[in-house]
Amino acid sequence: MALWHELGTAGLRVARQVKLPAIYKGIDLPESYRIDLLVEDLVIVEAKAIDKLAAIHEVQLLTYLRFANKRLGLLLNFHVVNNL
Numbered sequence: 554m555a556l557w558h559e560l561g562t563a564g565l566r567v568a569r570q571v572k573l574p575a576i577y578k579g580i581d582l583p584e585s586y587r588i589d590l591l592v593e594d595l596v597i598v599e600a601k602a603i604d605k606l607a608a609i610h611e612v613q614l615l616t617y618l619r620f621a622n623k624r625l626g627l628l629l630n631f632h633v634v635n636n637l
Contacts (some may be wrong), residue, residue, distance in 0.1 A: 554557065554589075554590070554600065555600070556590065556598070556600060557590055557630075560590070560592060562617055565592055565633055566592070566593050566594070567590055567592050567593075568588075568591045568594075569589070569590060570587045570588070570589070571587065571588040571590075571591045571592075572584050572586075572587055573585065573586040573617060573620050573621055574588065574620075575620055576613050576628055578593060581583070581635050586616070586620065588617055588621065591621075595617060595623065596623070596625045596626065597614065597617050597621060597623055597625070597627070598626070598627045598628040598629065599613060599614050599617070599627070599628050599629070600625070600629050600631060601628070601629065601630045601631065601632070602630070602631045602632050603630060604632055605630075605632075606628065606630050609635065610628055611628060614626045614628050
């Protein structure tokens, strides 16, 4: 992912595909979710490449923030319309 590379080149600590466990009815689900990027162990970045962001994408990010006990998140859409 180019964003991961660029953030790392800028000197930031960036982890990709961070496993985020969840607990459901007392059962540990160790790899329930994966965070696209975790920057400086502070900011969750969810990257998409879709026509249009939907409410479910916001819910996804909010869920990750809650489970990871983080306060900052970015939802980015890299979809590009090609008018060739």
